[in-house]
Amino acid sequence: MISEKKQINMKLLAVGTVAFDAIETPFGKTDKILGGAATYIGLAASALNTDVSLVSVIGGDFPQEYLDMMTSKNINVDGVEMVKDGKTFFWSGKYHNDLNSRDTLVTELNVLADFDPKVPEHSADAEVLLLGNLDPVVQLSVLERMKTKPQLVILDTMNFWMDIAWDNLMKVIAKTDVITINDEEARQLSGEYSLVKAAKKIHELGPKYVIIKKGEHGALLFHDGKVFAIPALPLEEVFDPTGAGDTFAGGFAAYLTKKGDFSFETMKTAILVGSAMASFTVEKFGTERIETVTKEELSERINQFKELTSFESAI
Amino acid sequence: MISEKKQINMKLLAVGTVAFDAIETPFGKTDKILGGAATYIGLAASALNTDVSLVSVIGGDFPQEYLDMMTSKNINVDGVEMVKDGKTFFWSGKYHNDLNSRDTLVTELNVLADFDPKVPEHSADAEVLLLGNLDPVVQLSVLERMKTKPQLVILDTMNFWMDIAWDNLMKVIAKTDVITINDEEARQLSGEYSLVKAAKKIHELGPKYVIIKKGEHGALLFHDGKVFAIPALPLEEVFDPTGAGDTFAGGFAAYLTKKGDFSFETMKTAILVGSAMASFTVEKFGTERIETVTKEELSERINQFKELTSFESAI
Numbered sequence: 001m002i003s004e005k006k007q008i009n010m011k012l013l014a015v016g017t018v019a020f021d022a023i024e025t026p027f028g029k030t031d032k033i034l035g036g037a038a039t040y041i042g043l044a045a046s047a048l049n050t051d052v053s054l055v056s057v058i059g060g061d062f063p064q065e066y067l068d069m070m071t072s073k074n075i076n077v078d079g080v081e082m083v084k085d086g087k088t089f090f091w092s093g094k095y096h097n098d099l100n101s102r103d104t105l106v107t108e109l110n111v112l113a114d115f116d117p118k119v120p121e122h123s124a125d126a127e128v129l130l131l132g133n134l135d136p137v138v139q140l141s142v143l144e145r146m147k148t149k150p151q152l153v154i155l156d157t158m159n160f161w162m163d164i165a166w167d168n169l170m171k172v173i174a175k176t177d178v179i180t181i182n183d184e185e186a187r188q189l190s191g192e193y194s195l196v197k198a199a200k201k202i203h204e205l206g207p208k209y210v211i212i213k214k215g216e217h218g219a220l221l222f223h224d225g226k227v228f229a230i231p232a233l234p235l236e237e238v239f240d241p242t243g244a245g246d247t248f249a250g251g252f253a254a255y256l257t258k259k260g261d262f263s264f265e266t267m268k269t270a271i272l273v274g275s276a277m278a279s280f281t282v283e284k285f286g287t288e289r290i291e292t293v294t295k296e297e298l299s300e301r302i303n304q305f306k307e308l309t310s311f312e313s314a315i
Numbered sequence: 316m317i318s319e320k321k322q323i324n325m326k327l328l329a330v331g332t333v334a335f336d337a338i339e340t341p342f343g344k345t346d347k348i349l350g351g352a353a354t355y356i357g358l359a360a361s362a363l364n365t366d367v368s369l370v371s372v373i374g375g376d377f378p379q380e381y382l383d384m385m386t387s388k389n390i391n392v393d394g395v396e397m398v399k400d401g402k403t404f405f406w407s408g409k410y411h412n413d414l415n416s417r418d419t420l421v422t423e424l425n426v427l428a429d430f431d432p433k434v435p436e437h438s439a440d441a442e443v444l445l446l447g448n449l450d451p452v453v454q455l456s457v458l459e460r461m462k463t464k465p466q467l468v469i470l471d472t473m474n475f476w477m478d479i480a481w482d483n484l485m486k487v488i489a490k491t492d493v494i495t496i497n498d499e500e501a502r503q504l505s506g507e508y509s510l511v512k513a514a515k516k517i518h519e520l521g522p523k524y525v526i527i528k529k530g531e532h533g534a535l536l537f538h539d540g541k542v543f544a545i546p547a548l549p550l551e552e553v554f555d556p557t558g559a560g561d562t563f564a565g566g567f568a569a570y571l572t573k574k575g576d577f578s579f580e581t582m583k584t585a586i587l588v589g590s591a592m593a594s595f596t597v598e599k600f601g602t603e604r605i606e607t608v609t610k611e612e613l614s615e616r617i618n619q620f621k622e623l624t625s626f627e628s629a630i
Contacts, residue, residue, distance in 0.1 A: 097508070098508065099508075193412070193413065193414075194549075194550065194551055194552065194553065195549050196549050196550060196551040197551060214532065217529065217532035217533070218532070218533075218544075218546060220546075220549060226622075227549055227623060228623065228624075228626070229533075229546035229547075229549070229623050229624060230546070230624075230626075231533060231535075231544030231545070231546055232544075234509075234510050234511045234535060234542055234544070235509065235511060236509055236511040236512060237509065238509065265626070265627055268626040268627070269626055269627065272626060307541075308542060308543065308544050309543075309544060309545075309624050311543070311545075311580070311583040311584055311587060312580055312583070312584065
């Protein structure tokens, strides 16, 4: 599926949460299960055989088997610090019937409250840095602790940080090459309703590439006056949207890392790969489905995306 | 833009409202201006040089200049009956700030209340019949008054008719080849949240082709287990969404009529053409923009759609 030739051995470093989630959807509910942005990013990168390392923090209550599972998938967890007498970040949420909105029931920051990210020596020269959705202060710390300036900085963030950490968010956005946010967040960040105008304003804040995630409606990529749009694959069953955005970002970043090429054309394909990855995540609760995705399944799903959007060009 | 060779001289007959609209958007408001589904359909078909005839009803208050404008664009209005002592259908609405929702302020059915559609002799053998959004009873009457069975029946409808005219709507849907509705209407019609499942259920009601219009999020075409998705063109300015759905349906039907081919592949292109047409309508109030679209503009817009969705196929 992914051509192995002409690939440069770049490294991807991702910072984000490794957490417990408890999820309720119209189709069922879970106890505390494995979650967190960095977890989904790592699993997506692993499915693409990318050299990926995570920076995160967990408590003494975090099961070793989860770490072992990640390690077995060649996800480097040296940068996942364990605070023995602390508890792992816990989030609980309940999705509404349409799965497009949810209520947060519980947020226990726990060890995340004092998270001081450590970048392992072997990752401090990673060419691609993915700043998963986290406090901008933590994202800035990771940027500062890189030994060499990454060739590509990708930022995932959300409305929450726009509400409570605007100034720090602006600082990290200024150092970002690619930002991924949803349509409402793009509007909040820019003060513009039109996404075309919103993207222009966000470009002025720093990111040359603006990705707008629209969930079941697909994604948009804006760059230098150009725009690329990809629909989402209409799915027969959507079971649990948790982690879809993180999986998308992880698949996107991992594909670019493997290619070692950050052009607009390559980013289009990376969005396709990220979208295909995310379409697996939503099929089961939590990480269950993305943990088991095979190369063949991913290849087939990417072909489905191509069929979905292909038309004969003659009008 | 549209290849002139190998074209069959098919005819398009469309039934729908010819009306007055008064529109308020965040960008301004209008007095009573020209509106109505059949009007937008006719103008879209005219821009594609399609042989199009309209069936509708107007009151004695309807300005001759509007009819003359349509005639000058080769839109046949022989089937637009004038009730001299009646008043033309009038709709007034106000859009919310996001332009995705609106409140109806006034609906005066007037001559539409007793509309008994007349199909002119020259149109009674039209190969393509577009049943614009109207009372299903009227749509059924037009179907019955065709001299020959159309090769393709396209139905546009909305939630209003699902609420108040379910049984008659089912009768007309059973005789339909292509149905165009929005995502919420597809869910209401099928009782399924997943659009994949919704399309399957709607297929069982009659239409082999189901088009789901998602406004700023594009459109989906379902047929025989296959699906095609097209995003909407992200626009810098959206001024007035009124008539966008009718323009889409008109452009779609007109393209198929010109091609004389109703395959899945041709329908994909027809959706592209309809989407491009609709992207003009929203740029100004009412019919102002779609009235002036040139072949060159349409051709350029279609190329923008191709660029929007094109990617290098090598992964």
